[in-house]
Amino acid sequence: MAEIALRGVRKSYGKTEVVHGVDLDIAAGELVVILGPSGCGKSTLLRMVAGLETITSGEISIGGAIVNRLEPRRRGCAMVFQNYALYPHMTVAENIGYSLKIAGLSRAERRARVGKVAASLGLTEFLERKPGQLSGGQRQRVAMGRAMIREPRVFLYDEPLSNLDARLRVAMRVEIRKLHQRLATTTLFVTHDQVEAMTLADRIVVMNKGVVEQVGTPQDVYNRPESTYVAGFIGAPGLNLLHGIADSDQGVVTLRDGQRLAFDRARWPEIGHGPVIAGFRAEGVMLAAGGLTGRFDFAEELGAAQLIHATIAGETVIAHVAGATRLAGGEPVSFAVDPAQVQLFDASTGRRLAGENGAAQPAGLDIRDFAAV
Amino acid sequence: MEKRATFSNLWLAAALIAPQMLLIFVFFYWPSGEALYWALTLEPPFGGDNEWVGLLNFRTVFEDPKYWNSVRISITFAFFATTLSLGVAAVLALFVDRRLPGHQVYKFTFFLPYALAAPAVGLAFRFIFSPDAGFVSAVNRFYPDLWNPALDGYDAFALVVMAQAWTMVGYNFIFFLAALQSIPRTVNEASAIDGAGVLRRMWDIQLPLIAPTLFFLIVINITDSFVNSFGIIDIISGGGPARATDLMVYKIYTDGFQGKDYSLAAAQSIVLMVLIVVLTFVQFRYIERRVHYS
Amino acid sequence: MIERTPILDFLTHALLVLSFVALLMPMWIVFVAATHDFHTVNQVPMPLLPGGHFFENLAAAWERGNFGRVMVNSLVVALGITGGKIVIAALSAFSIVYFRYRLRMLMFWLIFITLMLPLEVRIVPTYAVAADALRPFQGMLDFAGFSVDLPEWNLLNSYSGLILPLIATATGTFLYRQFFLTVPDELTEAAKMDGAGPIRFFLEVLMPLSKTNMAALATIMFVWSWNQYLWPLLVVTDHQNYATATMQLQKIVPGPLFGEPPVWNVAMAANLIVMFPPVLVTILLQRWFVRGLIQTDK
Numbered sequence: 001m002a003e004i005a006l007r008g009v010r011k012s013y014g015k016t017e018v019v020h021g022v023d024l025d026i027a028a029g030e031l032v033v034i035l036g037p038s039g040c041g042k043s044t045l046l047r048m049v050a051g052l053e054t055i056t057s058g059e060i061s062i063g064g065a066i067v068n069r070l071e072p073r074r075r076g077c078a079m080v081f082q083n084y085a086l087y088p089h090m091t092v093a094e095n096i097g098y099s100l101k102i103a104g105l106s107r108a109e110r111r112a113r114v115g116k117v118a119a120s121l122g123l124t125e126f127l128e129r130k131p132g133q134l135s136g137g138q139r140q141r142v143a144m145g146r147a148m149i150r151e152p153r154v155f156l157y158d159e160p161l162s163n164l165d166a167r168l169r170v171a172m173r174v175e176i177r178k179l180h181q182r183l184a185t186t187t188l189f190v191t192h193d194q195v196e197a198m199t200l201a202d203r204i205v206v207m208n209k210g211v212v213e214q215v216g217t218p219q220d221v222y223n224r225p226e227s228t229y230v231a232g233f234i235g236a237p238g239l240n241l242l243h244g245i246a247d248s249d250q251g252v253v254t255l256r257d258g259q260r261l262a263f264d265r266a267r268w269p270e271i272g273h274g275p276v277i278a279g280f281r282a283e284g285v286m287l288a289a290g291g292l293t294g295r296f297d298f299a300e301e302l303g304a305a306q307l308i309h310a311t312i313a314g315e316t317v318i319a320h321v322a323g324a325t326r327l328a329g330g331e332p333v334s335f336a337v338d339p340a341q342v343q344l345f346d347a348s349t350g351r352r353l354a355g356e357n358g359a360a361q362p363a364g365l366d367i368r369d370f371a372a373v
Numbered sequence: 374m375e376k377r378a379t380f381s382n383l384w385l386a387a388a389l390i391a392p393q394m395l396l397i398f399v400f401f402y403w404p405s406g407e408a409l410y411w412a413l414t415l416e417p418p419f420g421g422d423n424e425w426v427g428l429l430n431f432r433t434v435f436e437d438p439k440y441w442n443s444v445r446i447s448i449t450f451a452f453f454a455t456t457l458s459l460g461v462a463a464v465l466a467l468f469v470d471r472r473l474p475g476h477q478v479y480k481f482t483f484f485l486p487y488a489l490a491a492p493a494v495g496l497a498f499r500f501i502f503s504p505d506a507g508f509v510s511a512v513n514r515f516y517p518d519l520w521n522p523a524l525d526g527y528d529a530f531a532l533v534v535m536a537q538a539w540t541m542v543g544y545n546f547i548f549f550l551a552a553l554q555s556i557p558r559t560v561n562e563a564s565a566i567d568g569a570g571v572l573r574r575m576w577d578i579q580l581p582l583i584a585p586t587l588f589f590l591i592v593i594n595i596t597d598s599f600v601n602s603f604g605i606i607d608i609i610s611g612g613g614p615a616r617a618t619d620l621m622v623y624k625i626y627t628d629g630f631q632g633k634d635y636s637l638a639a640a641q642s643i644v645l646m647v648l649i650v651v652l653t654f655v656q657f658r659y660i661e662r663r664v665h666y667s
Numbered sequence: 668m669i670e671r672t673p674i675l676d677f678l679t680h681a682l683l684v685l686s687f688v689a690l691l692m693p694m695w696i697v698f699v700a701a702t703h704d705f706h707t708v709n710q711v712p713m714p715l716l717p718g719g720h721f722f723e724n725l726a727a728a729w730e731r732g733n734f735g736r737v738m739v740n741s742l743v744v745a746l747g748i749t750g751g752k753i754v755i756a757a758l759s760a761f762s763i764v765y766f767r768y769r770l771r772m773l774m775f776w777l778i779f780i781t782l783m784l785p786l787e788v789r790i791v792p793t794y795a796v797a798a799d800a801l802r803p804f805q806g807m808l809d810f811a812g813f814s815v816d817l818p819e820w821n822l823l824n825s826y827s828g829l830i831l832p833l834i835a836t837a838t839g840t841f842l843y844r845q846f847f848l849t850v851p852d853e854l855t856e857a858a859k860m861d862g863a864g865p866i867r868f869f870l871e872v873l874m875p876l877s878k879t880n881m882a883a884l885a886t887i888m889f890v891w892s893w894n895q896y897l898w899p900l901l902v903v904t905d906h907q908n909y910a911t912a913t914m915q916l917q918k919i920v921p922g923p924l925f926g927e928p929p930v931w932n933v934a935m936a937a938n939l940i941v942m943f944p945p946v947l948v949t950i951l952l953q954r955w956f957v958r959g960l961i962q963t964d965k
Binding site: 376377378379380381382383385386387389390392393394396397398399400401402403404405407408411461464465468469471473475476478479481482483484485486487488489490491492493494495496497498500501503505506507508510511513514539542543544547548551561562565570571572596599600601603604607608622625626629630635638639642645646649650653 | 668670672675676679680682683686687690691693694696697700708709711712713755756758759761762763764765766767768774777778781782783784785787788789790791792793794795796797800802803806831832834835836837840848852853855856859864865866868890893894896897901913916917919929931934935938941942945946948949950953956957960961
């Protein structure tokens with residue numbers, strides 16, 4: 001167990017910088033998920049912690065010691081790769097025990113420890129097989145076994161579940177979480193899947209284009225996104241975002257077509273009169289006359305509910321509505337939005353506008369809201 | 374491997390394949406069949422149809438100590454040239470694959486010798502290693518007559534082995550490097566995280582993973598040393614001195630075209646063909662094995 | 668990867684530089700020898716730096732080796748073999764992969780087997796066929812009991828004799844076949860839906876997709892054909908008109924053409940001339956050459 005600290009970490013390939021200065025502290029025993037779309041620099045960041053990529057500038061320390069120039073094998077990290085990276089010519093037992101062999105442990109000791117790890121992962125009967133003869137889920141477990149057996153200070157996972165089918169992915173997610181509860185090893189987990197991030201993480205780091213957008217608990221990033229980027233990325237669907245002019249005296253945002261959307265004036269008394277982006281969850285919208293009116297586009301059927309897509313002031317708004325509606329394309333709809341759930345973002349930077357007592361958020365986190373689309 | 378979507382115009386299919394079939398019939402199957410016919414017959418001294426003699430030609434061949442000399446030399450030649458070029462190429466590929474600064478230069482130059490014609494290589498080596506001019510002759514200054522491939526069979530043999538190995542190093546290098554680069558980067562990284570240093574990784578991970586390529590290359594190299602070496606032998610030594618470099622292909626050539634004994638040459642060709650076919654089948658067994666890795 | 672292995676790095680560089688020198692040294696010596704006069708090149712040890720007689724030697728070699736003529740011959744032969752292979756192999760691979768007929772597998776194996784036996788091991792009978800290309804058919808007619816006399820078609824001392832037997836192997840066919848098998852079925856189906864017949868599909872879909880494979884095949888075949896040695900040696904007796912460049916090497920040392928004791932400086936200049944085209948092709952088209960190598964033999 002060790003804490004990890006990143007200070008101003010940058011990475012460039014030639015002239016293109018892909019990670020633009022990341023600061024991050026991870027406490028010992030914490031499970032932190034780095035979440036972002038592909039190409040956002042999240043894997044690069046992880047690989048820099050592992051020592052697989054050099055660090056262009058900045059500092060990375062593990063357990064209080066700077067590791068910038070330390071070789072991967074001296075960092076005490078174990079890593080699980082997306083394609084598992086098992087040694088194809090070795091048996092499962094040899095794969096898991098390879099690091100012990102290098103460390104010079106006796107054959108008997110190796111066998112004992114491999115046996116123990118394999119048993120805890122349900123791999124005992126496969127020990128003599130080669131990776132080519134295993135299913136995806138079994139390979140995944142071998143990769144985890146290979147990481148576990150070293151009793152590392154830090155676990156690094158690089159999108160380990162993305163090659164599995166949906167069912168297995170859920171099962172492995174649970175296993176990883178359990179493993180972490182049992183071993184309490186500091187863990188850094190990279191994924192592009194927000195459901196995975198939400199369900200696994202103690203804290204989530206949302207990255208975009210080489211920059212950390214937000215660091216926070218799953219509740220934080222869902223309820224209090226720091227930027228429109230995070231707002232749109234987290235949740236299925238993401239936050240509805242509408243451009244307009246805010247007026248804190250009246251507590252309304254005037255949309256482009258002149259309609260007015262009310263917000264909690266008490267939380268943003270200071271913003272005065274200016275362009276903002278207003279955001280609210282699809283779950284905070286009801287079909288009711290007298291609200292924002294727009295044009296109905298279509299409905300996505302979820303079974304127990306529907307996602308109603310509509311165009312309001314030229315922008316798309318999605319409402320999560322229980323039951324069935326019978327609307328035809330092009331018909332007018334009216335949405336009522338709870339003012340307490342409206343959040344405001346700076347129109348030019350996309351950053352969240354700090355409001356007073358902003359912590360007060362009514363919506364509880366419901367895991368079902370993240371069901372994969 | 375079958376296509377689901379196919380066309381059904383059979384006349385067209387026949388027309389498309391006809392040129393190829395015609396060529397291989399005329400220049401491959403017919404001659405190969407004729408080789409067998411010649412090997413089993415003898416041309417009468419005063420003309421007329423060939424006379425059926427069964428395995429007589431083979432018996433003549435197998436009873437000739439010069440033939441066994443040639444077989445022995447071919448096998449030794451194949452062994453040394455193959456081992457030398459594969460060994461050097463594997464080491465070079467492993468170290469070039471470390472991708473230290475400048476590795477692109479090697480990637481670009483190491484395979485060049487393979488682009489050269491065998492007789493051109495032969496001529497170059499003949500000059501460089503000539504006993505009285507060129508480059509290596511300097512040793513004779515200090516130890517007179519130490520090196521003379523024109524007179525000493527061992528020297529000549531060593532010289533043709535070197536020339537053959539030199540041309541094949543580049544070829545083998547390319548295949549080894551391609552095999553190394555097809556190992557997923559993460560496998561190497563995983564072993565680095567598991568604690569393996571550079572040399573340990575070469576031994577434990579990279580070498581076993583390029584083993585299938587190695588088996589494949591062994592067959593290619595042996596075949597090449599039987600076949601392509603003709604140009605090297607012809608230019609450097611002409612099979613001499615005293616038949617010290619008289620490889621099987623070269624003997625077929627001299628018996629058939631200088632000695633004009635087609636039947637004897639045909640019988641030897643058949644033996645060589647069988648040898649190469651057997652080698653190729655061995656190779657296929659390993660290709661099958663290779664599939665298991667992926 | 669972060670790896671701190673200064674000693675090993677040093678050794679790696681040393682090994683690679685040494686090998687670099689060792690592998691290119693022969694070519695360098697050939698070049699150096701080609702730049703000195705007769706006296707200097709026969710010194711022991713010979714100099715390692717080039718002298719000033721390069722163009723003189725080249726001119727002499729060009730003259731004595733009749734290179735004005737044989738280079739053209741080699742070029743015609745190499746281009747003929749390359750072009751022939753590319754076209755014939757594409758057609759036959761198309762037939763094998765995209766049509767379904769009963770003899771397909773037989774054809775496949777018949778072509779496949781030719782991969783195993785290079786021309787060198789069956790030179791004697793192939794030579795006999797080259798002396799009369801209609802001989803196989805005559806043989807079949809005789810066997811079938813027809814007493815028809817076909818005319819003799821002698822390929823010795825002709826471009827067709829140099830080219831055709833060397834096209835008769837399966838290297839290219841297999842390269843195309845492997846590639847065609849990776850072309851998705853959906854593409855063929857889409858072309859059929861759009862109303863394309865087999866010829867149109869072949870010319871307008873398959874061939875443009877095969878461009879890189881063709882380039883690779885062409886590069887490798889050119890070098891391979893240029894470097895052919897044994898076959899031209901047999902087929903050509905009319906050296907004045909049909910000799911190829913590689914053949915001239917046999918006459919260089921010690922030989923009537925270049926004198927005895929060997930005139931090494933001129934011989935090495937001649938060697939450079941022979942080496943030059945394939946080396947140029949591999950350097951310029953390095954990518955294709957390497958790709959072709961790996962694909963044709965797998």
